[in-house]
Amino acid sequence: MIYTSLVNVKSCYNFLNSTIKPQDYIDFLKLNNLKVGFYSDKNTMYGAAEFEKLANLNNIKPVIGVSLDFQFGSIIFYAKNNEGYKMVSYVSSFVSNKDSFNEEEVKSEIFRQNLENVIVIYVPNLIAEETIFNQIANLTKNNFYIGITKQNFDKYNKLDNAIFADSIHYLLEEEYLEYKVLISIKDARLINEIDDLEKAFYLNVEQIKMYIDIDKHIKNMEMLVSQVEDEVINNNQIHFLKYPNSKEVPSDNYIESVCYEKLEFEKLNNEEYKTRLNYELEVIKKMGFSDYFLIVGDMVQFAKSKGILVGPGRGSAAGSLVSYLLGITALDPIQWGLLFERFLNIDRVTLPDIDIDFQDNRRDEILEYLFDKYGKNHFATITTFQTIGIKNALRDCGRVFDIAIEEVNQMTKFVSDKNVLDLDKAIKDSKTLQKYKEKYPQIFEVASKIIGLPRQTGTHAAGVVFCDVDLWDVVPTKIGISGILQTQYSMNYLENIGLIKTDILGLRNLSIIDEVIKYIKISRKSSISLDDISLKDPKTFELLRSGETSGIFQLESTGMTDVLIKMNTNSVEDIAVTSSLFRPGPQENIPEYIKRKNSKAKKYAIDENLKDILDSTYGIIVYQEQVMEVLKKIANFSLGKADIVRRAMGKKDAKLMDQFKIEFIENAQKNNYTQSKAEELWHYIERFAEYGFNKSHAIAYSLISYWMAYLKTHYMPEFYCSLLNGVLRNEARTSKYLSELKKYGFKINGPSIKNPNSIYYFSNNMVNIPLNVVKGIGPEFLKTIKQIYKEDKQAFESILGTISKLMGKSLSESRYTALVSVGAFDCFGYSRKVLLEYKEEVLNLANIYDKVHYDKIELDLPTEKDKPEDLARYEKEYLGFYVSAHPLSILRQKIVGNENLYHISNLTQPDQVVDIFVSIENITTKTDKNGGKMCFLTVGDETGEIDVTIFSSVYEKLKIDLSIAQNIIIKIKTQLFNNKLNALLVEFKKVIS
Missing domain, CATH: 2.40.50.140 (Nucleic acid-binding proteins)
Structure with missing residues (x-):
């Protein structure tokens, strides 16, 4: 086996400092018949799990580590086994969890570690001291190698433990320009200014021979690799965090007692519920899921205790009775006909996660609670990677090659939204881009190579993980938002190492609902509870059937509205069906569904035995749960197995489907079906299974839609105030909502100096527009107005008194003009046109107002009525929308x-x-x-x-x-x-x- 200089390869996860993607690296190794790949990025391990997985899939041995740079050189740590991986992960986490790299602190931390399970390669520079050399050598004993580079080879290449270790940032010589462009982007320099970038090493055996005895290098590489296990990251353990229950009993016992207490409390303690509960608990316990349920349940209970609105359910977890009893979901799965096996079953290979929706403006409180309760080292958010897109690649390359910004803007302008992922297609579809490619071929060539490279990290919008041991024993971490740790691996590689992702999502629509309820309490002095809302309110369904769905979750689009009308919607189930069918694929079933629903004819059953399953959806399979029930009914498949078949159908797994088809037909024949009928039923199921939707999710989300429709129906102005507060800077949406309010007969009160609010609110049968929508006012000036209003309401009794107070508090001529134009001074009885024409006189009088006796100051202005067209012009300029008249x-x-x-x-x-x-x-x-x-x-x-x-x-x-x-x-x-x-x-x- 021949080894070349792979020991210090830097991947593209060294942002803007390498062109080497893990897959490209694997392809290179295979092409050159190399059986080992080394991975050791600087400080971080972002791509380590990805590289190990790819290497194992391609019969290449991965050697996983991390490198650190010091004044005396670099140290590379490679894990020999899982214990060594924990040490490497800890080192990376220690460095990445700090705001800055403190060399003495990091060195001290390293030297106190047990290095028995790692291999250390020390790459000294020319100023390295002998003491450092000896310290490292003494700590590592037989696992120590000296890294040779083109700078230090004269001094160290004769040593017996020498290995060639110059860092490699690209694989082939022709990729040098691409690498140079990345450095230019990173350093914000032009490419012709990068004259100090030596042509770094790429993978070439002949180069290595110039600096080290190749036989010695190969011998030491073989010795190093022989100590490394094939897989070091995964120790095949599930890292569920233990829930600290108040009774200090095993979690399996605790979850059972809590569920049965709730069953008694809800008066559901009959045989059907007890049988379902016992079955679910048995599966949950066998799969080791008790703690996970309890942690999620505790999180939801905390939110509710703090008045944070929680969604009724999300995804397949709403099909669990245990979820319902723990308060995780708000749907009784037996009442709604939801299946536990769609969420969790013994036959399922991958473990599901429970996703929870919270009102988006209070999601951070949930994260803080989990951080405080379970500790910094056991709770983390998840890293994402922001990659270089086509437009950014063109902008970056244009900038480093010093192309005029106008030309660069023209290039990016002609990359249409449908082509943002495919540069070749974007060029093919645009003659302008074709001309620019001919003019600047080098830019387009380099841009095509850097597209898709990671540029920086981000934070997953919802995902978090819990861990029973210190996180870095399982996954390297970095510091995230608000001091919460973040996994260095993306979500795709967490389950394989025993971490279950939970999505803690912020849903704007829940915030709207919460706001509406609060506004109702203020404006109408009445309290409402979502739990008390009737799900059969005739007026709510009348609103939906009228097509007035603006602002209602899931139902706003024209297509959805059209279906709601034609379907003659009269239940939450109808909403769920609409949202389930209104997707690519199942949409073709909508006309037939509507026809059947609105017809008195009932001749649609494909098989009489399936009536109880398909009657509610008129013989059309809408839900994945129906697929599972049909498989069970016809072929006696367990629901767990039926879920596996459903998945195979959805993914079009031909091999699995052929296997299950044979079994289905055989079992169906045992149930007195003919072979031809069994095959007909199989194809019927198969046709719908590909597009079937999750009923648990559909019902839960339709409940949110219904709540919003109910609030819009019965508390319309408060509902619209919340919508308007969510689109304060969106002039088009604001105009739309205000127009709808007028159509419904509500009066709109424009911005007023006597209403220094920053939100829309409803009072005295009017919707009041806040001052902060006025262009040019700014938050600080509004804060000033509020403060004055709070301290001295009398200051707002006259226009001169008001302006006099404000002049000493940053009221400029431009702000005066803006306030007058939007009608903020209408309350004083003067026309806007007059106040604008006599601006100088008004401001001069206001300036001396507090210097003389008030009764000697008179504002004598002409009496004139504003023309509607003038008001419209003023409002459009300073609000961006019309209030008085369009x-x-x-x-x-x-x-x-x-x-x-x-x-x-x-x-x-x-x-x-x-x-x-x-x-x-x-x-x-x-x-x-x-x-x-x-x-x-x-x-x-x-x-x-x-x-x-x-x-x-x-x-x-x-x-x-x-x-x-x-x-x-x-x-x-x-x-x-x-x-x-x-x-x-x-x-x-x-x-x-």
Whole structure:
């Protein structure tokens, strides 16, 4: 076996300092018939688990370690076994959990470790001291090697334990430019400024021979590798954290007692529930899952005790009675017909995780609780890696090659959203990019090579792990947000080493629900509980059937709304079916489902024995649980086995499916089915199983949708206030929600100096717009206004008194203009136009207001009424949306026959042919495949906006030039495209000015 210089390879997880991806490294080793691969990045081990897994899959022996740089040189530690891996992982964690690298502290920590299970390669530099050399040698005994480099070879290459150890950052000589570009990006320099970057070593045996006796190098490499086990990271243990229960009894006993107490409390202590509970507990105990359930249950109970809203369930865990009894989920699985085996069963190879939704504005409190309860070393968030995308690659390469920013912007502009993952396709689809590639071939060549390289770490949006031992015994860690540790490995490699991920998700819709309930308590002096809301409220379903689904979780899209209407929705189950079918694939079943649901005919059962399973969904398999039940009914498969079959069908695992098909048909025949009928049923199941949805998840999430629909129905202004507070900087969404409120008959009160709030709120039968939406006001000035209002409300009794107070607190002319324009001073009875025209006089009088007697100061301004079009113009400029009146509303009144013009909000279904009065907001044109020019408009009115396509045949006949902000009447035909309602231009009617 021949070994070349693989001992100090740096992977691409040394961000912007290596071109070597783990898979590329493995491919290189295989190509060169090398049976061993070394992995030792600087300080971190981000890619170690990935590399070990790839190496084992490709019959290559991985040698896993970490390297550290000191003033006296580098030290590389390689794990001989799992104990050695723990030490290596600890060293990496010790360094990565600090804000900075303190050389003396790190050296002291290393020298007190037991190095018996690691191999140490010391790579001295030219200023290395003999004492350091001896210290390391004495600690490591027979596991010690000297690393030879092109700098130190004269001094050390004669030593018996010498190994070539120059660091390698790219595999092939031709990748030098790519590496140089990465260094330029990292250092923020131009490539022609990188003249101090020596051509580093790449993998080449001939080079090694120049610096070390190759036979000695190979001999020592063989000796080193012989001490290393094939797999060091995984010790094949599950690292469930133990739950510290108050009774100090085994967790299996504790979970059982808690569940039975709750069963008694809920008065569900009948045979059906007891049988289900005993079965679930038996499986949970056998799989060692008791502690996991208890930890998650405790976390949820903490949240509820602090008034943090928790979702009713997420994923398949909602099918567990134990989850329900522990308060983890809010769905009784027996009542809703949910299956435990969809979540957990003995036949399942991988362990599932329990995902929990919390209101997003309080998720951090959950993390802090877990951090405090289980300790810094037993709880961690999960690392993600942000990679270089196509646009960033082009920007970075353009910058380091000193290309004009305008040209770089043009390049990235023509990478469409559908091509952000494929540079070749982006170039193929854009003539502009093709021209730039011809002009700058080197940029595109290098960019194509660096796309996909990791650039920096991030934090998984939801995932956390618990561990029964110190985390670094299992996974190297780094410091994360708020001092919480973070796994260095991404989520894909955690389960294999015994760590179960739990998703702690922040859901904005739960925050909205929580806010609405709080607003109701303030505005109506009444309290409501989600537990007390009837799930059969007629008015709520009436709202859903009317298509008024704006702001409602899952149900906002035009396509979903259309299905809700056509389905004649009248239950939470109908909502669940809608969300389950409205996905690519199962969508093809929607027309037939609606037809069957709204028909009195019941001739849809494929088999009478399946009626109890499929009647509720009219003979159409909608849910994965139905697939499992059908397999059990026809072929006597256990539900656990049925779940395995379902998975095989969903993943199109042909080998497994063929195996199960034979067994299914044989068992079906034993149950008195003919072979042809059995095969028909198999294909029927197979067709639906690929797209079947998780019923546990569908019902749980539909409950959130229903809650929101109920709140919108019965507490509409509070509901909209919460929506508006969630889109404070989104002018389009704000305009949409305000328009809907007006349509429902609610009065909107514009920003007022006497309402120095930062949120929308409902009082006195009006929705009040806060001051912080005014452009140019800023949070500090708003804080000042609040403080003045709190200390002296009398200061806001007159306009001069108000302005006088504010002038000493950063009221500039521009802020005065903004406040006047949005109507913040309307409460004093002056028109906005007059206050703007007499701005100088007003400010001068206010400036002397507190220096003379108040009664000697009079503000004598003309009496004038603002024109609606002026108010609209002011508000659009300083708010970004209209409060008093939309310009089109003003013009609409002047149009003869305006009652025949549809509002955009009334366009809810495809194939509506109507006239609309709109303003053009955006125009784009393109050449179609026949060489004709097409046009795409975005148009809007007081109630919303819609995209309108003008085909070339129509566009070429138009006798008018279209322009942005033009007000037009057009006839359109609505259509659904990509689940979004848009329109085709049928006829251009006229321009309104």
